[in-house]
Amino acid sequence: MLTIGKLGQAAGVKVPTIRYYEQIGLLPEAERSAGNQRLYSRKALDRLTFVRHARELGFTLDAIRDLLSLSDHPDQPCAAADAIAKAQLAEIEKRLARLASLKVELKRMVAQCAGGSIADCRVIEVLGNHSLCAAEHGPRESEGDS
Amino acid sequence: MLTIGKLGQAAGVKVPTIRYYEQIGLLPEAERSAGNQRLYSRKALDRLTFVRHARELGFTLDAIRDLLSLSDHPDQPCAAADAIAKAQLAEIEKRLARLASLKVELKRMVAQCAGGSIADCRVIEVLGNHSLCAAEHGPRESEGDS
DNA sequence: CTAATGTCTATAGCCACTGTAGCTTCAAGA
DNA sequence: TCTTGAAGCTACAGTGGCTATAGACATTAG
DSSP states (O other): OBOHHHHHHHHTOOHHHHHHHHHTTSSOOOEEOTTSOEEBOHHHHHHHHHHHHHHHTTOOHHHHHHHHHHHTOTTSBTHHHHHHHHHHHHHHHHHHHHHHHHHHHHHHHHHTOOSOBGGGOHHHHHHHOGGGOSSOOOSOSSOOOO | OBOHHHHHHHHTOOHHHHHHHHHTTSSOOOEEOTTSOEEBOHHHHHHHHHHHHHHHTTOOHHHHHHHHHHHTOTTSBTHHHHHHHHHHHHHHHHHHHHHHHHHHHHHHHHHTOOSOBGGGOHHHHHHHOGGGOSSOOOSOOSOOOO
8 A cells, every 4th residue: 555655756747736636526535544644556556657647648638537537437339439539639730730830930030030120020010910811820729838 | 990899809819818918928918099098000910910829829928028028129139039949949840749649649548449348448457557558658748748 | 962954835926828607788680 | 769689797616636734643674
């Protein structure tokens, strides 16, 4: 049995984050020691590692909740898990495309800065005048990265 | 003079967002009509367009605040604006690299799904077992895109 | 036994908005 | 002129995914 700190270290997740996951029902309530401290089994570590890894891959907590409940029923077909992963892949590809076009535009902007005064600064100018953009950004979607 | 709705349409920014920008001091307080409704000048439209465009490029509101104050002093050298844009570019390149490696791993995961049952599902398996990863994700940073 | 570290709860804050409720103001049509 | 419906107003709560703080209790090493 691990205390929350050891668990966090082992899984690479911060302690408050573990408590947060429990609070929102992503992890089951932990057993408690005589002194009311959380105790975790090896299985709990696996589960948390799964969560961390999925988070690293950009899955939302909701998607992870679904994946966890799927992995709790290993006899069912894996089409649902596959679908979640595919949706995630599509999301990431969308973001990649968007970031790539932002990068092009930013590069252009930065490259054109001749080091003069603000009045002649392309950075400021391009930001103020959309018609100077290279790329079309397409419709708005969520786009608030990070 | 434009009402807030027209301004929003013209700049491509939602009305509550404009009020929010005013509230946090990113935009100056708007003039008011006799009936207490906000009125905006052409200049305000330019400023808001600048903000929207910078947001689309992924600048934080703090960075935009700096850029705006730079553009309010056009006689100074543009090194600062250039630095902000370069920092933003570096950020975006980091995110691009990260997303690209996530994409590789997700693709591998999805490709290996043979359509069997959860018990054999690579998606679930890979998520649970870090040693099955292809890519190294590097240290944690912010990584919470979109 | 003591001191340092770890854990507990509860609560607030972060970013950049978005949504809600309940009101007032305005512009256009009958 | 009156009415109706859209658009505006304020204030506040909620989103996602944590992170930080405060003050009390538990555990462990020396």
